[in-house]
Structure formats: structure tokens, C-alpha cells
Amino acid sequence: MMKKIKSWLCKESVSGVIFSLPFLIGLLLFLIVPLGMSLYYAFCEYSILSPAEFIGLKNFDTMFHDEMFFKSLGVTVFYTVVSVPLKLTFALCVALLFQKTTRAAGIYRAVYYLPSIIGGSVAVAVLWKRMFAVEGTINQILHSFGVQNTIAWLGDTRTAIWTLILLSVWQFGSSMLIFLSALKQIPASYYEASTVDGAGKANQFFRITLPLLTPTIFFNLVMQMISGLLAYTQCYIITNGKPMNSTLFYMVHMYNQTFIYYKAGYGAALAWMLILITGVFTAVLFLTKKKWVYDGGD
Amino acid sequence: MGRKKTIRSVIYYIAVTAIGFLMVYPLLWMIMSSFKETGSIFVTAGSLIPDPFTLQNYITGWKGFAKITFGTFFKNSAVISVLATIGTVFSSSLVAFGLARCKFRGRKLLFAMVLLTMMVPAQVLMVPQYIWYHKLGWVGSYAPLIVPYCFAIQGFFVYMMYNFIGGIPRELDEAARIDGCSYFGIYGRIALPLMVPALVTAAIFSFIWRWDDFMSALLYVNKAKDYPVCLALKLFTDPSSTSDYGAMFAMSVLSVLPVLIIFIFFQKYLVDGIATSGLKG
Numbered sequence: 138m139m140k141k142i143k144s145w146l147c148k149e150s151v152s153g154v155i156f157s158l159p160f161l162i163g164l165l166l167f168l169i170v171p172l173g174m175s176l177y178y179a180f181c182e183y184s185i186l187s188p189a190e191f192i193g194l195k196n197f198d199t200m201f202h203d204e205m206f207f208k209s210l211g212v213t214v215f216y217t218v219v220s221v222p223l224k225l226t227f228a229l230c231v232a233l234l235f236q237k238t239t240r241a242a243g244i245y246r247a248v249y250y251l252p253s254i255i256g257g258s259v260a261v262a263v264l265w266k267r268m269f270a271v272e273g274t275i276n277q278i279l280h281s282f283g284v285q286n287t288i289a290w291l292g293d294t295r296t297a298i299w300t301l302i303l304l305s306v307w308q309f310g311s312s313m314l315i316f317l318s319a320l321k322q323i324p325a326s327y328y329e330a331s332t333v334d335g336a337g338k339a340n341q342f343f344r345i346t347l348p349l350l351t352p353t354i355f356f357n358l359v360m361q362m363i364s365g366l367l368a369y370t371q372c373y374i375i376t377n378g379k380p381m382n383s384t385l386f387y388m389v390h391m392y393n394q395t396f397i398y399y400k401a402g403y404g405a406a407l408a409w410m411l412i413l414i415t416g417v418f419t420a421v422l423f424l425t426k427k428k429w430v431y432d433g434g435d
Numbered sequence: 436m437g438r439k440k441t442i443r444s445v446i447y448y449i450a451v452t453a454i455g456f457l458m459v460y461p462l463l464w465m466i467m468s469s470f471k472e473t474g475s476i477f478v479t480a481g482s483l484i485p486d487p488f489t490l491q492n493y494i495t496g497w498k499g500f501a502k503i504t505f506g507t508f509f510k511n512s513a514v515i516s517v518l519a520t521i522g523t524v525f526s527s528s529l530v531a532f533g534l535a536r537c538k539f540r541g542r543k544l545l546f547a548m549v550l551l552t553m554m555v556p557a558q559v560l561m562v563p564q565y566i567w568y569h570k571l572g573w574v575g576s577y578a579p580l581i582v583p584y585c586f587a588i589q590g591f592f593v594y595m596m597y598n599f600i601g602g603i604p605r606e607l608d609e610a611a612r613i614d615g616c617s618y619f620g621i622y623g624r625i626a627l628p629l630m631v632p633a634l635v636t637a638a639i640f641s642f643i644w645r646w647d648d649f650m651s652a653l654l655y656v657n658k659a660k661d662y663p664v665c666l667a668l669k670l671f672t673d674p675s676s677t678s679d680y681g682a683m684f685a686m687s688v689l690s691v692l693p694v695l696i697i698f699i700f701f702q703k704y705l706v707d708g709i710a711t712s713g714l715k716g
Binding site for chain 2: 311405
């Protein structure tokens with residue numbers, strides 16, 4: 138009997154399922170169940186503490202009349218649309234600088250990449266808040282360059298969002314590394330052949346490097362756009378939506394509604410709307426893919 | 436010709452160094468400020484050199500809040516990050532091995548689900564998971580910060596290990612099977628030892644992500660004595676606390692130290708992880 142069970146367990150198909158069991162359980166318990174439950178609660182009035190009451194589409198009606206919903210969506214999209222292209226341009230330019238492997242390049246690469254590794258931490262958020270404070274470093278350095286007026290970077294609706302954009306652009310390191318590894322895969326023979334044909338550096342960049350990098354640019358664009366739309370921690374700590382909601386990110390709005398105002402039903406509706414919005418943005422990017430991404434030249 | 440080349444490379448290094456300095460300036464400022472007298476940090480914010488040099492900020496900062504020292508906060512962070520990392524690395528390696536080496540019905544679908552979890556970021560699950568964990572009675576405990584990770588829910592790690600196992604020659608499995616080794620034996624005796632580089636990469640990323648996971652800590656940890664470091668740091672910025680900026684900078688420096696040490700010693704793994712599988716740093 139024991140032997141039978143043992144040999145059954147050792148069958149290839151059974152073993153495969155046993156190996157996959159952790160993921161099957163995890164997928165069910167920590168993704169499908171919470172997502173399914175929240176889909177139901179998106180149609181309920183629910184405060185977590187009291188029982189849910191089904192109210193149909195009312196949460197979505199509230200959403201489309203919620204000024205802060207549109208405001209936060211606008212802020213988040215602005216943040217993403219500005220910071221992601223800036224970040225990727227920077228990443229690409231710096232990657233091109235480090236394309237030649239010299240002894241020093243490794244050290245420089247590490248220095249440039251360091252901010253992406255620790256940029257998501259609370260320590261950096263706290264630091265950023267102090268740097269852009271009225272009495273902070275940025276103003277002091279500007280003073281020493283002769284700028285007379287003191288700017289309240291975090292208190293002005295025009296500048297606050299830019300401190301967060303700068304923080305995001307500062308962390309271009311991981312995109313840079315992805316570009317670097319893609320650059321290394323472009324065969325040197327392409328450049329040699331084009332040099333023989335009399336192509337200049339600029340011509341080579343626009344005719345060879347850039348087209349061959351488009352798949353990598355696309356990949357970076359998708360990844361960075363998603364993380365831009367979902368930015369949370371840094372905004373929560375540095376500005377928390379202030380001043381006058383000019384930096385109210387979608388995630389922060391969702392957090393406030395759910396955990397400050399105890400509208401978990403509305404929060405669930407906002408969460409599902411966020412999944413939808415992220416999906417739409419990703420789908421649109423994929424639709425444009427054919428137009429500009431090099432697919433191997435078939 | 437040679438001279439022109441020298442001038443160009445000098446310009447190159449000056450430019451690269453200048454941008455590099457700008458890049459690390461905020462971090463340098465944080466580290467240097469932590470050694471300044473707390474009252475003088477903002478008076479001398481334009482300069483990097485601490486004058487006089489003092490360790491007082493580290494002493495006062497370490498005392499923490501309401502008799503809970505940063506020793507406790509660091510211990511909490513370490514417990515959470517280490518347990519979640521062990522769980523995620525072990526479970527991901529099991530799943531990756533099963534998907535890469537065993538044929539069974541539904542394998543393709545399962546693999547597609549793994550890829551799908553890579554596309555569902557933790558942030559969109561914030562509210563859904565909170566509601567669910569609240570029902571399970573997990574709010575206020577470390578369970579939401581550790582248990583889910585023990586079930587290979589981070590598709591990135593499964594995918595990365597899956598690719599790595601793909602590079603291990605199948606002949607090794609077959610030889611072991613002929614000798615009567617089961618799939619579990621092959622996993623434990625052949626695949627796991629050969630997978631060490633992939634396991635290290637996954638462990639490094641997992642540890643860094645869990646160490647910096649502010650959002651989960653904010654949602655699920657209620658008592659100050661259970662706070663991880665990232666949440667404790669936030670207390671420095673609360674309007675109610677007396678703002679000792681020197682102490683704040685000192686503890687900020689300590690909080691990034693583990694990640695910094697990993698960065699220095701395991702840089703190769705970090706770079707490979709990002710360059711080959713697009714893991715976000």
C-alpha cells in the first residue's frame with residue numbers, strides 16, 4: 138500500500154502538480170479571492186467594520202461625480218506622462234555614455250544606479266522632503282548662486298509635483314541597465330559596415346542603434362508607465378497630496394477614501410477602476426507597438 | 436590626433452563625474468548631515484562637511500520613540516524580511532522546477548498565470564487584500580507581510596528561476612532518473628545546488644523589497660513596538676513629534692545600510708537580475 142502511494146506520488150504528472158501546489162494555493166488565496174471579493178464590494182456600501190449592503194452601481198455614480206477622482210487621475214497621468222519619457226531619455230543618454238567598457242565604467246555605472254536601489258525607501262522620501270523644505274539644501278544652494286527669493290517648493294501648487302517628478306527621474310538606473318544590456322547585443326559588424334559605407338555617428342544612431350533599441354524602449358515604457366500610475370509611498374510621505382490636492386495621486390486618494398473615511402466599498406470600486414485604467418493604458422501602448430517597434434526585420 | 440583624443444576623454448570623464456556627483460549628492464548630504472550638530476544642519480545645508488563632527492545624532496536617534504529603541508525596529512524589519520525572503524525563494528524554486536521539468540495537464544495555463552501575476556502589481560491589490568486579511572483576522576499581525584510570500588505569488592521570481600532551470604542540461608535529470616531518483620530527489624540533489632545563483636538573485640531582490648515595503652507595514656502593523664524601521668522613520672516626519680532632524684538623518688542612514696551593504700557586495704547579482712529579467716530595482 139505504502140509503496141503504491143509512493144510510486145503514484147513519483148509519477149511525473151503528480152509530481153508536477155505537487156511542485157506547483159504553493160503557487161496554486163497562493164494564486165487562489167491571495168489574488169483570486171481578494172480580487173473577487175472586492176469586485177463584489179465595489180457594488181456595496183461597506184466600511185469594513187459593519188456588514189456590507191448591496192447598492193448596485195452607486196459607487197461608480199459617486200465616482201463620476203467625485204471631483205477628487207478626476208483631480209487625482211489628472212495628477213497621476215500628468216506625473217506619469219512627464220516623468221516616464223524624461224526618465225527613459227536620461228537612461229538612454231547615460232547608457233550611451235557607458236557603452237564603451239572602460240575600467241572606470243563599472244564604478245560610474247554603480248554610482249548612477251545606486252539611487253534606483255534605495256530610491257523607494259522611506260529614508261529617501263524623508264530626505265527629499267528636507268531637501269526641498271524652505272530652509273533646505275536646494276534653496277541654500279540657490280542662495281549661494283545669488284538667487285534672492287526663497288521658494289517653498291513643497292508648498293506651491295506649481296512646484297510640488299515637480300519635486301516628485303524629479304525624484305522619479307533620479308531613479309533612472311534600472312532602465313539604464315536594461316538599455317546597456319540591449320546595446321551590448323547590437324552586433325559590432327553593423328557599425329563597421331555602415332562606417333565603410335560612410336555613415337556618420339548621428340546617422341548610425343538614428344539608423345541602427347535607435348531602431349534596434351525600440352523593443353527595449355517599449356519594454357521600459359510599459360514597466361515604468363505602470364509603476365508611474367501606481368506611485369504611492371513617496372507621494373504619501375513627501376506631500377500627501379498637498380498643497381491643495383495638486384499632488385493627490387490616485388493611490389493616495391484611494392487610500393484616503395478607504396482607510397481615512399472608511400469607505401471600503403468605494404475604495405474597492407476605485408481599485409477596480411485603477412486595474413481598468415492601467416489595463417487600458419497598457420493596451421493602448423501595445424496597439425501602437427506595430428507602428429514603431431522593430432520586430433526583427435521579418 | 437592623439438591629443439584630440441586625450442582632450443575628448445578628459446571632457447568625457449569630467450562630464451561623467453559631474454553628473455555622478457549630482458546623482459549621489461542627496462545621499463551624501465544625508466550621510467554628512469547625520470554627523471552634524473542637529474541645530475546646525477539647516478544653517479549649513481549648503482555645505483557637506485560636518486563641523487564639528489558628532490555622533491550625538493546616532494545616540495539620540497537610536498533611543499527611538501516612547502521607550503522603544505531602534506534596536507526593536509531593526510529586529511522587526513529583519514524578522515519580516517528574512518522570513519518572507521526564505522519563504523518566497525523556497526516556494527518559487529519549487530514551482531519553477533515543476534513548471535520547467537514535469538509535464539502535467541494545465542502546465543501551460545499555470546505558466547500563463549505566473550506571467551499574469553507579474554502584470555498585477557501589489558498596489559492595485561491594496562484595498563482588495565486588506566478587506567480579505569481583515570476577514571481572516573490578520574490585521575495587526577505580521578501574517579500579511581510574510582505568509583503570502585511563502586506561496587510563490589511573485590511571478591518574477593518563478594519566471595527568472597524557470598529560465599535558469601531551462602539552462603541546466605536535461606541529461607543530468609535523465610541520468611538521475613535511470614538511477615531511480617524521483618523528481619523530488621532531482622529537485623533537491625541536482626536542481627537546487629545548481630540554481631544557487633538564481634536563488635541568490637531572488638533573495639537579494641526579495642530582501643530589498645520587503646525591507647522597503649512601507650505600504651504593507653502602514654496598513655497591517657498597528658502597535659509601535661511591532662513597527663519595522665521604514666514605518667518608525669515616518670514618525671520623525673509626523674507633526675506631533677518634536678523634530679530632531681539630526682536623529683532623523685542618522686536613523687535614515689542606518690535604515691538604508693543593509694540595502695547599501697547588499698548593493699556593495701552583490702552588485703553583480705543585482706545588475707544581472709535587472710539586465711536579464713527586467714526586475715525593477
